[in-house]
Amino acid sequence: MGQKEILAVLSGFPVPSHPSGIRPLDAGYINQSFAIEYEGKPTYVLQQLNTVVFEDVASLMDNLNLALSFLQDPDYPGPELIHTREGEPCLTTSSGEYWRLMTFVPDSSSYLFCTSERMASEAGHIIGVFHQLLSKADPEQFKTFLPDFHSLSKRLEQFDKALAQASSDRKKEAAPALNFVQTKRAQLLEKEDELLRLRVCHNDTKMSNILFSKKDGKALCLIDLDTIMPGYFHFDFGDALRTVVNPATEDERDLGKITFNRTYCEAFVSGLSKASPNLSPQEIRYLAHGAQLMPFLHGLRALTDYLLGDLYYRISYPGQNLDRTQALFQFTSLVESETPFLEEVIENYFPA
Template identity: 40%
Template sequence: MQEDKLKFLFDQFDHTSEFDSFEELASGHINDTFLIKTIAKPYFVLQRINHKVFVDVPGLISNKVAISRHLKEKLKHLPEEQLRQQVLDFVNTKSGKPYYQDKDGNYWNVMVFIEDSVSFETVNNEEVAYEGGKLFGNFLFLTSDFPASKLTEVISKFHDMSFRFFQFEASLKVASNERWNIAKPYIMQVNELKEEMHILQNLKKSGEIRLRVTHNDTKISNALFDKNNKGLCVIDTDTVMPGIVHYDFGDAIRTICNTAAEDEKNLDLVNFNVDYYKAYVKGFLEEIETELSPIEIEYLPLGAKTMIFIMALRFLTDYLNGDIYYKTAYPEHNLDRAKNQFKLIESLTEKFKETEIDNLSHKN
């Protein structure tokens, strides 16, 4: 993107900084995100929200601004500098809106960049897994008294398993013969797991599991850490909306406990790391256990398996559809992502007994 356009967009927001340069932040499959470097700090993050994926961008931005305000209120005892390190700080436009819509219909928002922070695409030690658990657990704890009904459902049926199976079955009808045949072994795996993968949805539907505010994209790269690997801030709150705790727990485990990146082609490198799982569970429950019911805790391990599966299903569906949702770098990218997740499910299934919460002595 041209620098003069980014400078124009940045200058639509109510700040007192002078644009100096930019760099694109490549993390994420959906949106375009840029680090705006200014003459004097702080720097800023300028983001284009993909309105082809998110049909109600104003509602989405309203969600994340509301959650940010809620978190700031809960943490108002902290010094201002520390608060800016732990909660996303959004900047309004000069007209007072939390977003700017350009002439092409694109929506942009601006956040203050969190200095001296690091993020991880994969986890390489138990300390980061533990701190990640504390960070995401604390996010759920601090938002547990925010009425989920006040949030816009930014992606309809996002983790609805029946809906994802409907999409998958529709993709089978439009897939090219070549892609269908290549994906056949994984299509068979999907059908074998169908019944088990509906358990959490059925518990949610029956009301046995509570609907609450959830982040819905808790991959480890959406957690910021300080230089000492201590958790700082949960970021990328675009998908904050009503959900169940197992969505957030499971998606975090999906990335934290995968011994490889989610698009690693060498499946021998893809395994489920039980030690990282135990470390994450420990940190997570230290923060949120008092807010969870016994049945919510009991089904956390199934939440991990379910979220790995749903991502495998979504990657596979997009591959069969001809790559219309996720950004891809090469023709087989979505299939490689799907294969990766199915291998992770296989590894988790082999070790599932070790993941049961009662076996982890999490209160010790």
């Protein structure tokens, strides 16, 4: 995507036509994103939505618009959506591309890993604020445009189909991961059918989707709002915890670098509790389950993609999806061994 094409897209929005800079943002796996700068400062984020992943862009944007109407609070200075010159939430080009423009949150930064106890506490707190604000929203008004997004049974069904058609070479390379799936699937499926309160969830609360103030380190808001849909609180809890307590990348090859930082874990749960997200006793009981479920789900999805020939996630080298799988499964095992500690921490900060 060249600068001329980006400027043509930008002309469809009510913003100055001559930015001082256009900088690619490479943090995400799915959308193509650019920072649009004026006078040398990032002012907007322009994104081309991936319509292979997000086939129902209209529903995605409806959910985003609705969520942003609730995510307005002095303690939550999040991004704003810039509508097109025609008043549409996103721009559709003649070639069928979808582009969205949002404000860049000033003096903010995101991080792949948690580096301090305070950062862990802030991460927990902002996720609590996010859910507290959206607790006023009716989940039934939000569209499920990615059906079964965090459904373990559905992801296992997709995995089984991928396994049946995978090449013998890929199955051989993935043998340890395939065995791990078989040992964990029944255990994690046991809790899937229990009824919990339906909430409006972010559904992708990893550390890199939390913005922190460059001035004082305060967590400001969540970004990458493409997966806002109805869901369960333990989805967001488990997804966040896996990147708060573990300093290794999702595709770390040295499994010895994958750890569970107990200090950060307790700080995260403490920060979450201070935001008073009004969790039910049943939701509290599911938090530790979510801590195991989410890394397993992400690992399972990466493994499924590997078996299919790397169709979904962008990869930078052959075998990266398998590396992701093995790292995520290693962390899943680590969380299982830390579950008694995690349950004790949860009980201390969310007493019955």
